[in-house]
Amino acid sequence: MGEWPAQGVVDFHGRPLPERGEPAGYAAIIAAFDLIVPPPSRMAAISERHHPRSTEAWLMLTPRHRPEPALVSQLVFAFKYEGIDLQVLAALFRAAHPEAIEAIIRMTPTGAFARRIWFLYEWLTGIQLDIPDPGKVRMVPVLNPDQQYGLAEGDPSPRHKVLNNLPGTADFCPLVRKTEALAAFSQKALGVRAREAMGRVRPDLIARAAAFILLNDSKSSFAIEGERPSGQRAARWGQAISQAGVRALSVEEFDRLQRIVIGDARFVRLGLRDEGGFVGVHDRDTNMPIPDHISARHEDLESLIGGLIAYSDRATRGAMDPVVAAACLAFGFVYIHPYVDGNGRLHRWLIHHALATASYSPPGLVFPVSAAILRNIDQYRAVLESWSGPLLPFIEWRPTAAGNVEVLNDTASFYRYFDATEHAAFLYDCVEQTVDHDLPQEVRFLQAFDLFATGVQEVVDMPMAQAELLHKFLDQNRGRLSQRARTKEFAALNDTEVEQIEALYAGTFDQPAQ
Template sequence: MREWPTQSVRDFHGRPLPERGEPAGYAAIMARYDLILPPPIRMAAIAERHHPTSTEAWLMLTPRYRPQPELGSHLVFAFRYEGVDLQVLSALFQIIETDEIEAIIRATPTGAFARRLWFLYEWLTDRQLDIPDPGKVRMVTILDPEQQYALAEGDPSPRHKVSNNLPGTPAFCPLVRRTPDLAAFSQKALGERAREAMGRVRPDLLARAAAFILLNDSKSSFAIEGERPSGQRAARWGQAIAQAGVRPLSLDELDRLQRIVIGDARFVRLGLRDEGGFIGVHDRDTNMPIPDHISARHEDLESLVGGLIAFSDRAARGAMDPVVAAACLAFGFVYIHPYVDGNGRLHRWLIHHALAAASYSPPGLVFPVSAVILRNIDRYRAVLESWSAPLLPFIEWRPTVSGNVEVLNDTAAFYRYFDATAHATFLYACVEQTVEHDLPQEVRFLQAFDTFSEGIQQLIDMPTAQAELLHKFLGQNDGRLSQRARTKEFAALDDAEVERIEALYADAFERDRA
């Protein structure tokens, strides 16, 4: 075991500091106890000068904030300036002597820090410490809501005199830092704005918009996976999306959804994996796996999926920010990758489930997040890789004879306690696009089409299917009916009628684009 880091460095675990600094808090604890895990997304250091510059990757503080070279002092620093990092704490608690933690708590037994540390140790390890009752003290929350997203309504722990506002359980509990970007998104009340806007739309129009959006989101979810499903298969998955939030989340429900996604299960094993899993390719000559992401061990799947289900219920009941909860749930699922196939579409279904369960999306309407993700596919992949890529070097594995991977070390905590801040930020941006662009655009299109169709009916008695085909041809040719269409499908129209129809199209759809 090393000594406490007390020298200024320019690089820590391969991550450059913005200026020379001494690692502090979780970074110092990782160095002191040789913790083998991906470093936190944002770490802290003590700068050499009194006006340091912080970045997204480093919180740089002045020398007067320097902790003493001891565990208790660095933990106090970490809780105060970095929040709770369950991954670091879990790894630390596995190797540290119980009496060392007890000594830290006994030094200030009634203090907020000591009670939070006491609770977290017992919560993460399921081992009780020999600590006396702190007496009559003010209840404190485990997470500081100003630092990290938490339950609005936590559970009291009389033993520790704390309110447990963690959004999950020890089996699964990603956390999200309250960054300026996320705080700004939260204040926009996007769900409320969408419900108000859609509430002003005629019910029949809203129903048509909902049907189109549902099918489009289903097709987009398949397209993200590089698939082009049949119309029947896309419609069937659209119906499953429409049911999101109706049934409680359970393993049986996830298995049911996987069967719908796969359709033909003759060549795919259904249910939880019974072997390793990875995302990547194989070497053409040797069939050696070349992973971009390694999934959770199959031995850990029941625990992880059970924790994910508990997280879903707890976050909804505790009134956690619905978009943040949806990001933790959905991206946690796709990192765990519990199934052989269908994980990506189920991952995006979980977004709909979390938003619907919290009554965040308008009644009877889904936010078309898959369509937005498809438009922003490069950023989506970058967000996925923001955790999976740094994680890969910490997973020990060997290839199997079937070209799969076998994980050799304990990796469960990597999937239980990841930092989902980037994922929540991305998802909030997607939701904002649906509220400000996709939903109103679809409503405006339907209003414009109705205006166009009604104008045609006043001019000519034409079936709706023909009016839709006419609209399609006009849209493909900048509002003009092509010579081919005029001599084939619409040869019955005379020049004056065509001219009037083109004017109707321009009036309806140019106004829509304005």
């Protein structure tokens, strides 16, 4: 064991404090036990002042909050002010002797803290401690619902007298802090708003909007990966998106979806990886891997994907916030990166699956989150790197002869227990954009196009396909029919008809004719 952090620290593990202070809680435990884990996205410290300034990266508390330099005091502080950090606790429980944890629990065996730490130790390690029954005490939730998102309906653990509201299992359980921004998003009830808004739209319009949105989301998901699929391939993936939430998750289902995503599999290995994996480039001269992200070890894929599937089931049954659950599932999947190719599109498909399973999306519609992600691609990449970047220094690896990576240390917990707070906030923002912008915009377009097409028929009788082409030309030329269109495709229209159609376009699509 190392030493507890000193006072007057200005930097901890490369992260500057907003003012001089003494790292406390999980930060202190990481230092004292020399834990090899990425620092939590937000840590706590004791300021030297009585009016400290907190930031997104540091919770600064006053000197009266200072815990004693002892494990029990630092753990109580962490639980009270920082919530549950499974990443740090898993590493701590590997480093600490079981008798040390037993001694902490026996100090106050009926207390809420003792019972929570008892449950978490056995839950994370699978080791049963020699602790007597705490007797008749009130059940307490493992996660404080005011601090972190958990199940609204947890499972009682009679042995520990706690309510297990953790959204996942020990194999996979990312957690999300209940920030002010996320709490505000939750209160907006975006799913309810979307269903109510779509409920006021004619069913035929919804069906047409759904078809366009589905194809657009499919194309956007490919575009995020830098691909431009054929129309048939995009439509095939759109069909898979439309079925999200219909089939239960399983490895076989993921394999089926990967086959749809890849299409031509002659040069891609299908199924779960049987070697290492990374996201990045190769050195042109040496073929040496230059990773931006290193995937989970292939030896850990079975338990990680099994845990992810269990998380999906628990989150749905336990009434977890659907958008938060979707973020944990989707970003967890892409960090694990279980396939050689297709991971990004499957990761975004999981968002649709989680929202559909929870009946969050309007019936018959998907939220076009890939389109929103594509509009915010830089922020999306920053969110992805918010965990993969800090993780890289903690992964020991060596290059293989084939230009791949071989991971040398145990990294499974890095993918099981990451903090998905930033990811949930990003996804909520994308969902809000789809509710406030994408869905109503598509409905408005269809309503306007119907008026336009009807008006065109009053000017000149033409097939619907020609009316659609006419609209396309007008849209591309800011409401004016180009000279090329007037001399070729629509040469049959006279000047008066063209003027009437241009005025009709301006009126229905709210765009003044030029």
